[in-house]
Amino acid sequence: MLSMMTLRRCIEILGPAKTPLKAPLEVLRRFMDQDLEPDPGGGGGMRITEGVAKDRRISVEDGDMRHGRKSKSKRIDGYKRHVATDLGSRAILACAVTPANQPEHEALPKLKSDIDAQSIRFSEFHFDRGYMGSPTVSELAEQGVVILCKPWKARNGDLFSKEKFDLDLRANTITCPGGETEPIEFGKSVQFSADACDSCPLRVKCTSAAKGSGRTVSIMEDERLQKRLRTIAKTKSGRELFRERIPVEHSLAHIGQRQGRRARYHSTRKNLYDLRRAASIQNLEIVQRNAA
Numbered sequence: 001m002l003s004m005m006t007l008r009r010c011i012e013i014l015g016p017a018k019t020p021l022k023a024p025l026e027v028l029r030r031f032m033d034q035d036l037e038p039d040p041g042g043g044g045g046m047r048i049t050e051g052v053a054k055d056r057r058i059s060v061e062d063g064d065m066r067h068g069r070k071s072k073s074k075r076i077d078g079y080k081r082h083v084a085t086d087l088g089s090r091a092i093l094a095c096a097v098t099p100a101n102q103p104e105h106e107a108l109p110k111l112k113s114d115i116d117a118q119s120i121r122f123s124e125f126h127f128d129r130g131y132m133g134s135p136t137v138s139e140l141a142e143q144g145v146v147i148l149c150k151p152w153k154a155r156n157g158d159l160f161s162k163e164k165f166d167l168d169l170r171a172n173t174i175t176c177p178g179g180e181t182e183p184i185e186f187g188k189s190v191q192f193s194a195d196a197c198d199s200c201p202l203r204v205k206c207t208s209a210a211k212g213s214g215r216t217v218s219i220m221e222d223e224r225l226q227k228r229l230r231t232i233a234k235t236k237s238g239r240e241l242f243r244e245r246i247p248v249e250h251s252l253a254h255i256g257q258r259q260g261r262r263a264r265y266h267s268t269r270k271n272l273y274d275l276r277r278a279a280s281i282q283n284l285e286i287v288q289r290n291a292a
């Protein structure tokens with residue numbers, strides 16, 4: 001067996017080699033760089049790196065696969081699938097595949113470009129929250145498309161949540177439950193005056209910051225849209241509107257059953273082909289059902 005040092009030396013010697021060794025050596029070098037670090041115990045040895053390297057490659061054969069998370073407890077190794085579904089016909093109109101470590105919203109421009117290529121125009125889009133971080137959402141809103149998405153619940157433990165503050169998006173100000181008003185900037189946090197917060201009788205219910213620091217509230221880049229969504233979510237009819245998106249989850253579950261849990265191919269491109277193939281079959285089944 002070769003020691004790590006010897007292996008590194010071999011890679012250095014063979015490094016400039018041309019094909020066919022160049023590509024596998026680069027893969028080997030990447031694995032060593034991302035997963036090994038000098039042993040602080042000395043002796044010139046190496047040890048397994050603590051933590052996970054950014055954009056860590058997880059497969060020798062497939063350079064696109066990555067670790068990702070669906071939630072804090074649910075991990076995914078490989079890819080994420082994304083679909084855009086027409087809520088009327090339930091047909092899948094666009095598909096995207098991304099390495100599992102990419103956030104959902106990075107798939108949205110790909111889905112949108114597939115929809116545009118078919119010259120399809122919508123007046124209303126229902127999104128999963130994960131896609132709301134994409135600039136494409138704001139572009140659609142500016143074009144007059146109605147954006148619908150269950151808003152994030154503002155939480156702050158036992159302390160006042162953001163919903164207790166009055167946001168005036170005409171005057172671009174925020175007023176706290178204690179009556180203090182501050183100007184806001186979209187995409188930035190606003191901090192209330194330390195003097196006001198230090199002497200405020202509501203302080204224990206509002207902030208756990210040390211004396212001398214005022215309460216902060218973050219203002220989203222798309223705060224106007226988020227405020228509209230929070231207002232919709234307060235009504236029964238609004239909540240019913242959000243539930244109209246449920247068929248997309250059914251579509252995803254159905255396609256997941258068809259494709260199985262393992263990626264069929266190596267690379268994002270080939271797995272996108274596989275997802276489109278599965279979506280086409282699903283669409284043909286819809287046509288058949290409707291014709292019966």
Ligand code: SF4
Nearest residue numbers: 176178197200206215
């Ligand atoms: S602690 Fe500060 S932000 Fe909170 S209610 Fe009092 S003055 Fe307003």
